[in-house]
Structures are given as structure tokens and as C-alpha cells.
Amino acid sequence: MSTRGPCVIAICKEKSSNWKTVTEHVISKGQTNNTLPNYVQLGDTICLNCYNGIVTRSSAIFLQHAQVNVERSEVEVENVNDLERSEVENVIDLEQSEQLGC
Numbered sequence: 141m142s143t144r145g146p147c148v149i150a151i152c153k154e155k156s157s158n159w160k161t162v163t164e165h166v167i168s169k170g171q172t173n174n175t176l177p178n179y180v181q182l183g184d185t186i187c188l189n190c191y192n193g194i195v196t197r198s199s200a201i202f203l204q205h206a207q208v209n210v211e212r213s214e215v216e217v218e219n220v221n222d223l224e225r226s227e228v229e230n231v232i233d234l235e236q237s238e239q240l241g242c
């Protein structure tokens with residue numbers, strides 16, 4: 141059996157050429173360690189490097205990466221309006237300061 145990449149992990153350094161399939165063991169260890177990014181699914185392919193970071197070592201990088209993903213998907217909807225508003229305000233400020241500068 142030959143499992144092959146690419147690795148699904150977004151922050152993967154791609155230094156490993158040994159591949160692992162995401163099993164229920166990986167999911168449950170990752171959830172226990174809080175190192176499992178929420179886009180990783182059963183049957184996905186990850187490299188041994190990422191496997192170790194998630195399952196064996198619960199590396200700080202993966203801990204952070206998994207949490208960034210969770211925060212982003214929760215906050216996304218609320219912040220869209222604020223973002224758009226501040227962009228519009230910036231444009232108006234620019235136009236006004238150009239006119240004043242003449």
C-alpha cells in the first residue's frame with residue numbers, strides 16, 4: 141500500500157516524504173491535544189512530520205494553527221461589516237485630504 145502526498149496541512153513544511161492517512165486515531169488524538177486543524181478529515185493524507193506534530197508531540201505550532209482556524213471561522217461573519225465600513229471611511233478620508241492639499 142502506498143499512501144502519497146500532498147499533505148493537507150496548510151502550515152506543512154513538506155520536509156517529509158513519509159505519508160500517513162488520517163485515521164480515527166489521528167482525529168481523536170488531535171482533538172485531545174487541540175492540535176487538529178478543523179479542516180482535517182478522515183482519510184486525508186498528512187506527512188509524517190505533521191503526524192508527529194499533531195499526534196505524538198502536540199507541537200506548539202499545531203496547537204496555534206488549530207486555534208487560529210477555530211477563531212477565524214467563529215469571528216468571520218461578525219467582522220465583515222466593520223471591515224467594509226472602515227474601508228469606505230478610508231477612501232473618503234483620502235479624497236478629502238487630496239482636495240485640501242491643492
Ligand SMILES: [Zn+2]
Pocket residue numbers: 147148149152153154186187188189190191
Ligand atoms: Zn505535512
